[in-house]
Amino acid sequence: MLTVEHLNVWFGHPPARVDAVKDAGFTVAPGESFGLVGESGSGKSTILRAIAGLIDTWSGRIEVAGQPVAARRRDRAFYKTVQMVFQDPYASLHPRHSVDAVLSEALRLQGMDDIDRRIARLLDDVGLGRGFRFRYPHQLSGGQRQRVAIARALAAEPRLLLLDEPTSALDVSVQAEILNLLSDLRAEHGLTYVMVSHDLAVVGHMCDRLAVMQQGRIVEVMTVEDLRRGAARQDYTRQLIAASAGYQRA
Amino acid sequence: MTLLSVRNLRVTFPTRQGTFEAVRGVSFDLGRERLGVVGESGSGKSMTGRSILGLVRPPGLVTADRMQLEGQSILNLPERKMRKIRGRRISMVMQDPKFSLNPVMSIGDQIVEAYRLHAGGARAAARQKALDMLAAVQIRDPERVMQAYPHEVSGGMGQRIMIAMMLAPDPEILIADEPTSALDVSVRTEVLNIMDRLVRDRGMGLIFISHDLNLVAQFCDRVLIMYAGRIVETLAARDLHQARHPYTRGLLNSLPRLDAPQDRLPVLQRQDSWRDGDPIAESLETEFPGGL
Numbered sequence: 001m002l003t004v005e006h007l008n009v010w011f012g013h014p015p016a017r018v019d020a021v022k023d024a025g026f027t028v029a030p031g032e033s034f035g036l037v038g039e040s041g042s043g044k045s046t047i048l049r050a051i052a053g054l055i056d057t058w059s060g061r062i063e064v065a066g067q068p069v070a071a072r073r074r075d076r077a078f079y080k081t082v083q084m085v086f087q088d089p090y091a092s093l094h095p096r097h098s099v100d101a102v103l104s105e106a107l108r109l110q111g112m113d114d115i116d117r118r119i120a121r122l123l124d125d126v127g128l129g130r131g132f133r134f135r136y137p138h139q140l141s142g143g144q145r146q147r148v149a150i151a152r153a154l155a156a157e158p159r160l161l162l163l164d165e166p167t168s169a170l171d172v173s174v175q176a177e178i179l180n181l182l183s184d185l186r187a188e189h190g191l192t193y194v195m196v197s198h199d200l201a202v203v204g205h206m207c208d209r210l211a212v213m214q215q216g217r218i219v220e221v222m223t224v225e226d227l228r229r230g231a232a233r234q235d236y237t238r239q240l241i242a243a244s245a246g247y248q249r250a
Numbered sequence: 251m252t253l254l255s256v257r258n259l260r261v262t263f264p265t266r267q268g269t270f271e272a273v274r275g276v277s278f279d280l281g282r283e284r285l286g287v288v289g290e291s292g293s294g295k296s297m298t299g300r301s302i303l304g305l306v307r308p309p310g311l312v313t314a315d316r317m318q319l320e321g322q323s324i325l326n327l328p329e330r331k332m333r334k335i336r337g338r339r340i341s342m343v344m345q346d347p348k349f350s351l352n353p354v355m356s357i358g359d360q361i362v363e364a365y366r367l368h369a370g371g372a373r374a375a376a377r378q379k380a381l382d383m384l385a386a387v388q389i390r391d392p393e394r395v396m397q398a399y400p401h402e403v404s405g406g407m408g409q410r411i412m413i414a415m416m417l418a419p420d421p422e423i424l425i426a427d428e429p430t431s432a433l434d435v436s437v438r439t440e441v442l443n444i445m446d447r448l449v450r451d452r453g454m455g456l457i458f459i460s461h462d463l464n465l466v467a468q469f470c471d472r473v474l475i476m477y478a479g480r481i482v483e484t485l486a487a488r489d490l491h492q493a494r495h496p497y498t499r500g501l502l503n504s505l506p507r508l509d510a511p512q513d514r515l516p517v518l519q520r521q522d523s524w525r526d527g528d529p530i531a532e533s534l535e536t537e538f539p540g541g542l
Binding site: 172173175176177179180183200205243246248 | 290291405434435436438439442461463464465468469500501504505506507508509511512513514515516517518
């Protein structure tokens with residue numbers, strides 16, 4: 001479904017150029033859920049944004065569903081296949097657009113018809129119900145906002161969903177609801193996920209395989225079973241797992 | 251010995267729909283211990299911390315039957331008197347150093363200013379103290395960091411600088427509001443070690459406000475669980491996983507775990523009775539069961 005080869009992403013110009021991602025490569029099979037983990041600044045979100053076409057200073061090869069993607073402008077067909085859900089549901093929804101406006105815009109951009117019925121179904125899909133259709137973001141809780149953001153991504157009926165820390169701004173009880181929703185949607189719609197998270201437990205719950213990133217490089221690609229067994233090959237991964245396990249008094 | 255004693259603390263805000271109670275009758279004692287306060291957003295945990303320091307702004311209203319710092323009432327003190335306590339005897343570290351440090355002042359000047367405000371003394375002595383404090387929070391090159399501006403340091407270092415600044419006047423109590431939530435896990439351990447050492451070496455009382463149950467269980471001595479402005483359960487931190495309140499249990503269960511995979515995460519079913527039902531706690535008058 002997704003192939004990334006020799007991906008380099010940089011910002012700025014020399015001498016101030018920053019190489020945010022260096023020679024990253026991985027593949028994600030159709031229907032798989034793939035995690036990208038690492039500390040802040042490791043380049044995990046940057047990879048996601050390069051795939052989504054939000055950054056155009058990259059080199060290498062990105063293939064989605066067998067098609068190489070363009071470096072700059074992506075066409076409508078691309079966004080019909082690939083959609084993204086962002087970290088902060090407080091920032092990713094326009095404060096003055098109602099849920100109805102957000103969803104109908106996304107549907108119209110994809111040239112969908114029968115918008116009325118589709119909005120109702122999207123709201124059902126994300127467990128909001130039709131009563132939420134004419135609400136504004138400030139009338140929604142964080143979890144409800146993230147459900148709207150997920151509905152917006154699903155509007156295009158994509159096959160690959162890019163999830164950038166979709167629950168890290170939410171309370172743990174709400175996180176559980178959103179993770180369950182994402183699992184259900186993946187099963188129902190046969191979606192492929194690439195999920196960025198700093199939380200190994202969340203990735204362990206949601207994903208089949210994961211890549212561990214450090215300073216712009218992928219240091220290890222492993223299965224979640226290996227992660228659970230603590231069978232990391234790299235020192236850095238072991239440190240990350242140990243640090244995530246919590247605090248041991250010195 | 252009780253450093254801080256709070257009984258029936260209430261924080262209310264008038265709204266167009268009537269009075270909103272952010273904190274509804276919170277009582278606890280703090281000794282020379284690490285006291286964790288956990289709860290979801292909106293549970294009143296930050297408001298509890300802010301009200302102790304007199305940082306709830308009007309029209310917010312703070313009332314309590316008792317709020318005493320070593321026997322002396324600090325409830326609704328006039329600002330002039332509060333300033334003698336805030337920073338000097340009770341200090342607070344906020345969540346995000348990016349928003350708590352002055353962006354147009356060098357780090358050294360900020361620590362020196364904070365220190366002299368509380369302790370007075372000559373500039374040169376204050377500078378030495380600032381250098382010592384930066385070294386105490388494991389900053390390797392304090393001379394260089396003194397010259398730096400906040401945007402030139404990383405989040406983890408910014409948070410350590412905040413802690414250095416807050417601890418320079420040697421407060422008796424430190425209130426830390428999500429001090430590690432904005433930090434990476436590797437830096438988090440360092441910052442926690444620093445706070446841990448300060449509690450042990452100086453006999454400081456620490457109120458550690460967090461949404462992270464597991465972290466609190468590992469780091470603190472005692473935990474208060476807050477829901478809808480009330481304490482619903484008080485526990486020794488090591489017993490957190492034997493919590494009895496359904497809210498605490500629900501929160502713990504909703505966390506994904508690497509060592510216990512499951513297909514679906516249990517979702518918290520909120521009960522109206524949690525808002526006003528009987529809290530689960532040992533008698534308040536027991537002295538710090540999980541503490542020193």
